[in-house]
Amino acid sequence: MFVDKIEIEVVSGNGGNGLISFRKEAHVPLGGPYGGDGGRGGDVIFEADSHKSTLLDLRYNKILKASGGDHGKTKKMHGRSGQDLVLHVPVGTVVTELESGVVIADLTKHGQREIIAKGGKGGRGNARFATPNNPAPHFSEKGELGEAKKLRVELKLLAEVGLIGFPSVGKSTLLSVITRAKPEIAEYPFTTISPNLGIVETNDHRSFAVADLPGLIEDAHEGKGLGHVFLKHIERCRVLVHVLDMGGEYGRDPLDDYDVINNELEKYNPDLLKKPMVVAANKMDMEDASNNLERFKVKHPTIEVFELITLVNEGTDQLLYRLADILDENKEEIVEEQHETVVFKYHAPQQEFDVIQINSDTWRLEGPAVAKLFRQFDFDSEESVIQFGLALKRLGVDQELRNKGARDGHTVILENVQFVFDEGMVE
Secondary structure (H helix, E strand, O other): OOOOEEEEEEEOOOOOOOOOOEOOOOOOHHHOEOOOOOOOOOOEEEEEEOOOOOOHHHHOOOEEEOOOOOOOOOOOOOOOOOOOEEEEEEOOEEEEEOOOOOEEEEEOOOOOEEEEEOOOOOOOOHHHHOOOOOOOOOOOOOOOOOOEEEEEEEEOOOOOEEEEOOOOOOHHHHHHHHOOOOOOOOOOOOOOOOOEEEEEEOOOOOEEEEEEOOOOOOOHHHOOOOHHHHHHHHOOOOEEEEEEEOOOOOOOOHHHHHHHHHHHHHHHOHHHHHOOEEEEEEOOOOOOHHHHHHHHHHHOOOOOEEEOEHHHOEOHHHHHHHHHHHHHHOOOOOHHHHOOOOOOOOOOOOOOOEEEEEEOOEEEEEOHHHHHHHHHOOOOOHHHHHHHHHHHHHHOHHHHHHHHOOOOOOEEEEOOEEEEEEOOEEO
């Protein structure tokens, strides 16, 4: 089964909590801090694999989770980091974040890895907070939570050459004779309902990937027939081979077929017509083929045409040599340019927060930065509360509250906890 578009949710691992622990040692307060850091949570990573051809492996796993980090241990030992979750996907996979609509990964090369969801950092143990003024801290940090993202994962088949044309013009037969691919071939339209991929090697030892793309009909740019399935895969091809049934076996005029398909390409994405294109005039053994070919050359004198009888593999060598030459001439084209908004590497979310005034003396803090800090501290400990206040001050919350009009003694609400604002500290 060919699956080329799915929606899933990925969740990276939580960081482990830091530990509060003390060792026994003479002349050291409380024996000295001995708590270790928590391990980091596992990342969710997508890796392009040329041996994959479908997204079927991900179809039945709607939520995919990486493991969390272990908590810190005594003797200042770190907790074990969570194991990364590596998802192998076909080359040509595009990952889009559903909420923002931003393409966050475009996997175009075998072995390419991209971090999609970053695991949470482990919390620091109390040994990390020891100072000359506080040699025996009674607090530690909790680990950060992992990220949860809803994604659209889409495969845009990655091939240098794409075979395009109406149903039953011989695209699958052509692919089968020039490569070792074995697409379904039958005497009825829409035999191919998903792209097929094969590797061509010419007699002078040049090789490239060829995709047999699903047949097109008029108004395919509006989604009719297999239009969207067909058209989105064409975007990744560097050269297009327009296969025409020059014999008119099914009663269609090959000249009209050529115009209709080019019109659909233009309506879907005008840049598709800028790609190098040649015409494979197939079924030249049929009665009307020669006449139709002459008519085509008169109407389109600048288009390169290669006469084929694919059933007996006639004329294919000249076509393959020319395609290899075109690819050599256009090596500078790179697939990554398809998406100007792609974020190829993981970027941490911006440290943002908002100060919202509820009434004359009550304020609310919101935003990922302050929420992240809130989860890292244990408010049952007075020392931990003080450290939390200092962390907010370093983040700039103290100054922003004052800029908005907050005064000492005002109430500040964060999540489900209320604090008293007092001289840059929360108490």
